[in-house]
Amino acid sequence: MDFTKRQKEIIDVSIRLISKGGIQELTIKNISKAIDVSEPAIYRHFDSKIDILLAILSYFEELTGDISEKSFNQEISSLSRIEDFFERLMDEFTENPSMAKVIFSEEIFQNDSRLSEKVVAIMKGHHRKILEVVKEGRENNEIRKDIPEKHITMFIMGAFRLLITRWRLSDFGFDLKEEGKELWNSMKILLSLSQSSVNYQKRIEDYLL
Amino acid sequence: MDFTKRQKEIIDVSIRLISKGGIQELTIKNISKAIDVSEPAIYRHFDSKIDILLAILSYFEELTGDISEKSFNQEISSLSRIEDFFERLMDEFTENPSMAKVIFSEEIFQNDSRLSEKVVAIMKGHHRKILEVVKEGRENNEIRKDIPEKHITMFIMGAFRLLITRWRLSDFGFDLKEEGKELWNSMKILLSLSQSSVNYQKRIEDYLL
Amino acid sequence: MDFTKRQKEIIDVSIRLISKGGIQELTIKNISKAIDVSEPAIYRHFDSKIDILLAILSYFEELTGDISEKSFNQEISSLSRIEDFFERLMDEFTENPSMAKVIFSEEIFQNDSRLSEKVVAIMKGHHRKILEVVKEGRENNEIRKDIPEKHITMFIMGAFRLLITRWRLSDFGFDLKEEGKELWNSMKILLSLSQSSVNYQKRIEDYLL
Amino acid sequence: MDFTKRQKEIIDVSIRLISKGGIQELTIKNISKAIDVSEPAIYRHFDSKIDILLAILSYFEELTGDISEKSFNQEISSLSRIEDFFERLMDEFTENPSMAKVIFSEEIFQNDSRLSEKVVAIMKGHHRKILEVVKEGRENNEIRKDIPEKHITMFIMGAFRLLITRWRLSDFGFDLKEEGKELWNSMKILLSLSQSSVNYQKRIEDYLL
DNA sequence: CATGAATGAGTTTTCATTCAT
DNA sequence: CATGAATGAAAACTCATTCAT
Numbered sequence: 105m106d107f108t109k110r111q112k113e114i115i116d117v118s119i120r121l122i123s124k125g126g127i128q129e130l131t132i133k134n135i136s137k138a139i140d141v142s143e144p145a146i147y148r149h150f151d152s153k154i155d156i157l158l159a160i161l162s163y164f165e166e167l168t169g170d171i172s173e174k175s176f177n178q179e180i181s182s183l184s185r186i187e188d189f190f191e192r193l194m195d196e197f198t199e200n201p202s203m204a205k206v207i208f209s210e211e212i213f214q215n216d217s218r219l220s221e222k223v224v225a226i227m228k229g230h231h232r233k234i235l236e237v238v239k240e241g242r243e244n245n246e247i248r249k250d251i252p253e254k255h256i257t258m259f260i261m262g263a264f265r266l267l268i269t270r271w272r273l274s275d276f277g278f279d280l281k282e283e284g285k286e287l288w289n290s291m292k293i294l295l296s297l298s299q300s301s302v303n304y305q306k307r308i309e310d311y312l313l
Numbered sequence: 314m315d316f317t318k319r320q321k322e323i324i325d326v327s328i329r330l331i332s333k334g335g336i337q338e339l340t341i342k343n344i345s346k347a348i349d350v351s352e353p354a355i356y357r358h359f360d361s362k363i364d365i366l367l368a369i370l371s372y373f374e375e376l377t378g379d380i381s382e383k384s385f386n387q388e389i390s391s392l393s394r395i396e397d398f399f400e401r402l403m404d405e406f407t408e409n410p411s412m413a414k415v416i417f418s419e420e421i422f423q424n425d426s427r428l429s430e431k432v433v434a435i436m437k438g439h440h441r442k443i444l445e446v447v448k449e450g451r452e453n454n455e456i457r458k459d460i461p462e463k464h465i466t467m468f469i470m471g472a473f474r475l476l477i478t479r480w481r482l483s484d485f486g487f488d489l490k491e492e493g494k495e496l497w498n499s500m501k502i503l504l505s506l507s508q509s510s511v512n513y514q515k516r517i518e519d520y521l522l
Numbered sequence: 523m524d525f526t527k528r529q530k531e532i533i534d535v536s537i538r539l540i541s542k543g544g545i546q547e548l549t550i551k552n553i554s555k556a557i558d559v560s561e562p563a564i565y566r567h568f569d570s571k572i573d574i575l576l577a578i579l580s581y582f583e584e585l586t587g588d589i590s591e592k593s594f595n596q597e598i599s600s601l602s603r604i605e606d607f608f609e610r611l612m613d614e615f616t617e618n619p620s621m622a623k624v625i626f627s628e629e630i631f632q633n634d635s636r637l638s639e640k641v642v643a644i645m646k647g648h649h650r651k652i653l654e655v656v657k658e659g660r661e662n663n664e665i666r667k668d669i670p671e672k673h674i675t676m677f678i679m680g681a682f683r684l685l686i687t688r689w690r691l692s693d694f695g696f697d698l699k700e701e702g703k704e705l706w707n708s709m710k711i712l713l714s715l716s717q718s719s720v721n722y723q724k725r726i727e728d729y730l731l
Numbered sequence: 732m733d734f735t736k737r738q739k740e741i742i743d744v745s746i747r748l749i750s751k752g753g754i755q756e757l758t759i760k761n762i763s764k765a766i767d768v769s770e771p772a773i774y775r776h777f778d779s780k781i782d783i784l785l786a787i788l789s790y791f792e793e794l795t796g797d798i799s800e801k802s803f804n805q806e807i808s809s810l811s812r813i814e815d816f817f818e819r820l821m822d823e824f825t826e827n828p829s830m831a832k833v834i835f836s837e838e839i840f841q842n843d844s845r846l847s848e849k850v851v852a853i854m855k856g857h858h859r860k861i862l863e864v865v866k867e868g869r870e871n872n873e874i875r876k877d878i879p880e881k882h883i884t885m886f887i888m889g890a891f892r893l894l895i896t897r898w899r900l901s902d903f904g905f906d907l908k909e910e911g912k913e914l915w916n917s918m919k920i921l922l923s924l925s926q927s928s929v930n931y932q933k934r935i936e937d938y939l940l
Numbered sequence: 941c942a943t944g945a946a947t948g949a950g951t952t953t954t955c956a957t958t959c960a961t
Numbered sequence: 962c963a964t965g966a967a968t969g970a971a972a973a974c975t976c977a978t979t980c981a982t
Contacts, residue, residue, distance in 0.1 A: 110945085126420045128336065132973060142947050144975075149945095153973070209420045210482060211335050224482050251499035255472075258496065259503070262471030263464075269474075273419060273433050287467065290460035294468070294503055319962090341956060351964045353958080358962095362956065528966090544838050546754065550952060560968050562954080567966095571952070627838045628900060629753050642900050669917035673890075676914065677921070680889030681882075683896075691837060691851050705885065708878035712886070712921055737941090759977060769943045771979080776941095780977065943982085951975065958967080 107159065110149045113139050115159050122160075123202035127212050130156075154216050161222045164207055167196065168226070172233055182241030183296060186234060187288055190264055194284045197268065204280075205272045208265055231257060248297045256295060263287060316368065319358050322348050324368050331369075332411035336421050339365075363425050370431045373416055376405065377435070381442055391450030392505060395443060396497055399473055403493045406477065413489075414481045417474055440466055457506045465504060472496060525577065528567045531557050533577050540578075541620035545630050548574075572634050579640045582625055585614065586644070590651055600659030601714060604652060605706055608682055612702045615686065622698075623690045626683055649675060666715045674713060681705060734786065737776050740766050742786050749787075750829035754839050757783075781843050788849045791834055794823065795853070799860055809868030810923060813861065814915055817891055821911045824895065831907075832899045835892055858884055875924045883922060890914060 107115065117138040121129045132153065136143045150156045175189035197204040206212065210227075213219035234257045241247035247256065267287055271280050316324065326347040330338045341362065345352045359365045384398035406413040415421065419436075422428035443466045450456035456465065476496055480489050525533065535556040539547045550571060554561045568574045593607035615622040624630065628645075631637035652675045659665035665674065685705055689698050734742065744765040748756045759780065763770045777783045802816035824831040833839065837854075840846035861884045868874035874883065894914055898907050 126336070126423050128424060131971080133971080141945090143973090144948085145946055147974070205420070209418075210478065211414070211418045211420065214335050215337060220482075227482065251502050252495070255496055255499035258472050258475055259468055259500075262473070262475035263467050264471070266467050266471035266474060269419065273429075273436065286461070287464055290464035291468075293460050340954080342954080350962095352956085353965085354963055356957075544754070544841050546842060549950085551950080559966090561952090562969085563967055565953070623838070627836075628896065629832070629836045629838065632753050633755060638900075645900065669920050670913070673914055673917035676890050676893050677886055677918075680891070680893035681885050682889070684885055684889035684892060687837065691847075691854065704879070705882055708882035709886075711878050758975080760975080768941095770977085771944085772942055774978075945981090946979080947976105948978095949976080952973090954972065955970080957969095960966090961964085 107163075108149065110139075111159065114146065114149055114156060115163050118156050118160060119200075119206050120202045122209075122212060123205035126209075127215075154219065157213060157216075157219055158222065160206065161213065161219065161226065164203070165222075165226050165229075168193070168230065171196070172230075176233065176237060182237045182244065182246050183292055185237055186260065187292075189234075190284060190288065191281070194281050197271075198280050201272070201276050204268050208268055231261070234260060245297055247295050259294070260291060263291065316372075317358065319348075320368065323355065323358055323365060324372050327365050327369055328409075328415050329411045331418075331421060332414035335418075336424075363428065366422060366425075366428055367431065369415065370422065370428065370435065373412070374431075374435050374438075377402070377439065380405070381439075385442065385446060391446050391453065391455050392501055394446055395469065396501075398443075399493060399497065400490070403490050406480075407489050410481070410485050413477050417477060440470070443469060454506055456504050468504070469500060472500065525581075526567065528557075529577065532564065532567055532574060533581050536574050536578060537618075537624050538620045540627075540630060541623035544627075545633075572637065575631060575634075575637055576640065578624065579631065579637065579644065582621070583640075583644050583647075585621075586611070586648065589614070590648075594651060594655060600655045600662065600664050601710055603655055604678065605710075607652075608702060608706065609699070612699050615689075616698050619690070619694050622686050626686055649679070652678060663715050665713050677712070678709060681709065734790075735776065737766075738786065741773065741776055741783060742790050745783050745787060746827075746833050747829045749836075749839060750832035753836075754842075781846065784840060784843075784846055785849065787833065788840065788846065788853065791830070792849075792853050792856075795820070795857065798823070799857075803860065803864060809864045809871065809873050810919055812864055813887065814919075816861075817911060817915065818908070821908050824898075825907050828899070828903050831895050835895055858888070861887060872924055874922050886922070887918060890918065 114135060117135055118130055121134050121138065130153070132143050132146050135156075136146050150159065171192045172189060175192055176185050178185055178188065180188070210220075210223050213223045235253060238247060238253050238256050238260075242249050242253070264284075264287075267280070267284060271278065271283075323344060326344055327339055330343050330347065339362070341352050341355050344365075345355055355365075359368065380401045381398060384401055385394050387394055387397065389397070419429075419432050422432045444462055447456060447462050447465050447469075451458050451462070473493075473496075476489070476493060480487065480492075532553060535553055536548055539552050539556065548571070550561050550564050553574075554564050568577065589610045590607060593610055594603050596603055596606065598606070628638075628641050631641045653671060656665060656671050656674050656678075660667050660671070682702075682705075685698070685702060689696065689701075741762060744762055745757055748761050748765065757780070759770050759773050762783075763773050777786065798819045799816060802819055803812050805812055805815065807815070837847075837850050840850045862880060865874060865880050865883050865887075869876050869880070891911075891914075894907070894911060898905065898910075
């Protein structure tokens with residue numbers, strides 16, 4: 105992305121400010137105080153506050169785009185690819201918890217139509233991506249087929265989002281990566297085709313004896 | 314709850330205002346304009362803006378408390394009780410979409426510690442309630458036991474929250490109750506013990522013949 | 523007009539401020555300082571700065587409307603009615619010189635379309651009024667007919683406006699009413715039919731003897 | 732005048748900016764944007780904003796000085812010389828309407844005493860010039876003598892200024908040169924000695940037959 | 941001759957809240 | 962129970978100008 109150093113700095117402290125106290129905390133004054141310049145100086149780097157928020161979204165868009173590219177272009181099973189995606193995302197959030205607070209707070213961006221549209225676009229992009237991989241997973245007999253694809257995506261994303269929400273409401277009071285791994289394990293049991301059939305296959309064999 | 318008529322009115326328009334444009338839209342001026350009184354008049358009914366937000370939370374707490382009591386005290390299966398709970402909630406949201414927008418926007422209430430603590434408390438209450446019912450469901454061999462209880466709750470609540478989120482981001486552009494029902498059907502398939510075992514039980518019997 | 527006392531006060535100091543240093547001098551801060559209240563207090567009385575400017579125009583519109591009514595509804599000759607109109611206007615300006623500075627400064631009101639439209643409307647109203655009286659004056663053989671009516675109005679108004687302009691550029695350094703009277707005398711000589719014909723009529727008679 | 736190319740450019744866009752939206756539109760930012768340089772670059776060419784306004788006045792002073800020299804040094808009748816002056820001025824304005832908007836807006840220059848003094852000086856210069864020619868015209872029995880010279884100048888300049896004012900308020904919606912010519916014709920009828928005496932002389936002769 | 945970065949002072953306007961009535 | 966008038970604090974943003982490069 106073509107952000108200057110100062111712009112990156114502003115994006116960074118803005119995320120931190122929002123994470124600290126919501127958008128109400130994101131004021132030009134607070135930003136300028138945080139990077140120790142005068143208020144008008146901010147306007148050298150962004151035309152308006154909305155543009156800063158737009159930049160935050162672009163930054164997140166790029167970040168998740170990069171991660172998604174890395175995760176989904178691997179030659180591994182579908183579920184492993186999704187797992188990898190969320191793992192990397194949680195790595196990112198663990199290192200930069202503010203991000204987690206901002207990213208799923210859609211209402212921060214509801215002030216302006218340009219913002220809300222971008223939020224929806226990003227969200228749809230993620231859904232599409234996951235949906236795609238889920239589809240593949242079904243074709244390869246990896247993922248169960250008895251419920252609609254879109255519900256599978258909703259289970260995955262919903263649980264993941266709720267985990268993040270709890271993490272930030274608990275003031276980052278638990279190990280996100282650890283809990284995420286456990287959650288994913290359960291998710292795999294729930295969604296994989298093999299898992300369940302294996303269990304019952306065994307029992308059948310017992311019977312057959 | 315002991316809210317006066319005017320207080321209820323204020324709570325109501327406040328929810329609508331927040332739903333329309335986030336907390337930034339919730340100003341004393343906007344509230345007073347909406348119920349057509351002067352700004353100082355608001356202070357006859359609430360000591361401060363925070364108290365209005367606190368009242369919104371109380372209102373939601375009471376509402377969900379009522380619903381949860383009705384749903385969970387029925388003599389039906391665990392899953393049916395959970396289903397009933399979400400069904401009633403979606404009925405409520407369909408009738409009052411503003412509610413849906415406000416209720417899962419935890420960051421609205423993060424300004425003040427009294428607010429955020431109450432949000433966390435309410436959320437924990439819901440979790441506890443669902444967790445309890447899930448536990449029961451397992452004891453009755455209704456719900457699968459191969460993954461931790463808390464993950465089951467997270468799947469249920471996560472998917473439900475995400476459905477609501479999508480509903481409001483789509484500007485209430487689909488039939489929440491319809492989609493909710495379908496999602497729940499998939500959920501039942503995923504979580505119920507009987508469902509899957511029945512399938513395989515049948516096949517076993519085939520073998521046994 | 524339905525302006526409150528405070529509103530009238532604000533209109534008044536605003537005219538004075540503009541007269542002192544152009545619109546650049548008309549700031550909410552300066553207004554509030556002048557009437558010794560806080561800046562936000564101004565907004566109790568006018569929604570915006572534009573509304574203050576609009577009110578100034580309304581005030582002037584009403585003022586000139588009143589004067590024009592008084593002057594033009596008299597049972598005197600056309601030229602006398604125009605004379606009376608300008609006399610009263612100059613009385614007003616002498617008492618309230620700030621008015622003179624603001625009123626002919628059309629560019630003050632060019633920021634906003636609502637303002638500039640009102641300026642044009644007021645100006646056109648005056649033109650129409652004078653034009654009407656000029657027409658009457660011609661029908662009564664009071665005013666010369668050898669040049670278009672609209673040019674007569676332009677001579678009258680142009681000269682009057684220029685007198686005012688000079689008066690304020692001279693920092694109100696001469697007696698406006700005195701100079702205005704003299705200017706009007708010349709104007710009468712220039713425009714009246716009788717004046718010139720009388721002169722020449724006399725000479726003709728001399729010849730005829 | 733010794734303005735550099737860049738300075739002339741700045742003067743030019745400044746006039747255009749003022750014409751577009753009053754002085755409020757004349758900001759260093761707008762100037763620099765219009766000529767596509769950085770804001771500090773402006774300060775290479777003018778020490779301050781006041782100096783730009785001063786330069787605009789100088790430019791106008793020089794322009795009208797040139798025109799006046801050309802017009803008034805001709806060996807034609809006084810009225811023809813004045814006519815020529817206004818004709819050339821209107822040519823100029825027609826080609827550069829922004830000029831017309833700025834030039835008669837004395838209040839633009841009232842911020843600073845250096846500015847307002849220069850405005851007054853320029854205006855007085857024009858008056859003096861016209862007055863001089865009017866005087867000559869009277870000595871040559873071209874211009875009527877029954878009203879004071881200074882009033883003649885005021886009629887001429889007042890009507891001309893008002894024409895310009897109307898032209899810009901109408902958004903340059905009519906042909907200035909055409910209307911100016913007609914106005915001047917009426918002016919000649921009004922002011923020339925011969926014109927009127929000729930008319931009546933004829934009638935006298937009729938009588939005498 | 942030009943610019944990127946910065947700033948102190950100021951702009952209009954909004955905010956939650958108070959107080960006398 | 963209500964309001965008109967007010968306010969300190971702060972919001973986003975603009976202004977003319979400076980300075981190191």
